[in-house]
Amino acid sequence: MSLRKFVMLVLALLLASTVFAATPIRVLVDATDAPRNVFRSHITLPAHEGMTRLAVAKWIPGEHGPTGPVTDVVDVRITANGAPLTWRRDPLEMFVVETNVPAKASTIDVDLTYLAPTASGQFTAGQSSTANLAVMSWNTLLVFTPGTPADDVTVEGAIRMPEGWTWASPLLAANEANGRVDFQPASLTTYVDSPVLISRFLKKVTLDTPNAPPHRINIASESNAALITPPNFVADYSRLVAEAGSLFGAYHFRKYDWLLTLSDHVAHFGLEHHEASDDRMAEATLSKENLRRRLGGLLSHEYVHSWNGKFRRPAGLLSADYMTPMQGEMLWVYEGLTQYLGEVLAARSGLWTPEYYRESVARIAATFDQQPGRTWRPLADTAVAAQLLYAAPEAWSSLRRSTDFYDESVLLWLEVDSIIRAKTNGKATLDDFVKRFHGAPGGKPEVKPYTFDDVVNALNAVAPYDWRTHLNERLWSTSPRAPIGGITGHGWRLVYDETPNAVASDDAEMREQQDATFTLGMTIKNADGSIVDVTPGLPAASAGLAPGMKVVAVNGRRWTREVLDAAIREAKGGNAPIEIIAENNDFFRTYAVNYHEGMRYPHLVRDEKTPDTLGDVVRAHSR
Secondary structure, eight states: OOHHHHHHHHHHHHHHHHHHHHSOEEEEEEOTTGGGTEEEEEEEEEOOSEEEEEEOOOSOTTTOSSOOOGGGEEEEEEEETTEEEOEEEOSSOTTEEEEEEOTTOOEEEEEEEEEOOSSOOOGGGSOOBOSSEEEEOGGGTOOBOTTSOGGGOEEEEEEEOOTTOEEEOSSOEEEEETTEEEEOOEEHHHHHTOOEEEESSEEEEEOOOTTSSOEEEEEEESSSGGGOOOTTHHHHHHHHHHHHHHHHSSOOSSOEEEEEEEOSSSOOOEEEOSSEEEEEEOTTGGGOHHHHHHHHHHHHHHHHTTTBTTTEEEGGGOOTTSOSOOOOTTHHHHTHHHHHHHHHHHHHTTSSOHHHHHHHHHHHHHHHTTOGGGGTSOHHHHHHTHHHHTTOOSTTHHHHOOSTTTHHHHHHHHHHHHHHHHHTTTSOOHHHHHHHHHOSSOOSOOOEEEOHHHHHHHHHHHSOSOHHHHHHHHHHOOOSSOOOHHHHHTTEEEEEESSOOHHHHHHHHHHTEEEETTTTSEEEETTTOBEEEEOTTSHHHHTTOOTTOEEEEETTEEOOHHHHHHHHHHTTTOSSOEEEEEEETTEEEEEEEOOOSOOOEEEEEEOTTSOOOHHHHHSOSOO
């Protein structure tokens, strides 16, 4: 082949590749059957002659694991030029199928059905639709060619909704008529990052944010009554936006939409997106004070993720085509710093009181101060093993450990803040690191990856210190005691008394459990007395009780929460054990639980010998 012919061939291939990449994926989702948990999708993709691989997204940003719900993608049919094509699944990669595209076919059509789960599940693989609402995640409804960066693929999406339903999404509409919404073209990355909330009952609450991009809380529920917001709702969340602006110094989005689903029939969680978040709680959330506090923490956490997780993201958690495995070793920053900042911003904005914030810190510290799993599994491994631990059972979680890079990292970052203050004589705080690391310039969404070294270098720029050694000591420690240097460094002490911890009480009520974590060392389901977990080394476990057993009676009386609490109080200072009759499958036995310290709950109290800098951590900074 002559040089000229070779050059012409290369140019032709490059031109064909460019045209292929520029041709959008068109997706039409029929959600009219959403009340039956059925979504149908018609996808038209650019194609080349020959063997073609098609993928369903496997590694979903924010879910930190191979959690794409491919099992519920069914009724897959592929055609080209109107003729059906056969396909086969890759025997080693279950998320990929292969088909042979015939000559002269520039596109192929894929029809599939997504069966939204009707039982429990996590994130986008969880329950997402009811008779009155649905959360539509694009990763469940489209296919693409693996190996091509999602940023380089354009998608044109549309959705047909049930009659009378409306929608909310960070996506922008190009056209809307007769129950169908056509969205503006955007990258595959943007579509996967932009869920659509549809509902018969949908309320859009615009916040007062004159110094920030537009912000809106879109609330869907099972009835209009559940959408009634308290009088201070707009003011409180407008302050959250202002406090975030003060903390980070810039906004990395064009607008922001919370997609808030209030229903008892969907999976409850929060999932971050760059210009939105998918947040789900119980239907009664807005009418109950304890649930509103929990909502404040959830919406604040997911909002922080727009900066910490979406804009700044660990390099190992990038998956350019949703098929490349993610590495979670930096989740103590991605999720841990977000957990810390989310609670701080909840307090600064007034969604939480300073007292409630301290109750949260106290509960976290007390939990890890008696967790046997800390002696074998360091915090670092809970991050690396996140994709396993998210789906781990609650039983024996105190020994196994769970996704502790959330809560234990609150203690880690609180200590970092106290060290920065000490090393700079109060001239700098963790806020200075956050502004340097996540701040200006603002603008449209983008991803700026980082590594462990980047975190260390940014901390050293704020307060010179051996941060590498310090962080590694915290990440790899197998000490049985919690790292509470941030509590003491800020002028407070961890103590226990008989006054219930407000955060623990709210959590127990939401989970419908009896929390005897800091007394007998176990939790029990309110519904039937089933033991959820026990802590090895504490009285319940030492007596022989275990997860899965059912508490039947306490000191000869049928178990209720009140009966067990009364028995704990009556045993204080005595010698007689608390006698618990428990069912273990078909067998019953009496367990003698030796505990005599009465009711016991964690709190923080001031240490007057040390200045109270924790007050500065949670005070409003935007006023």
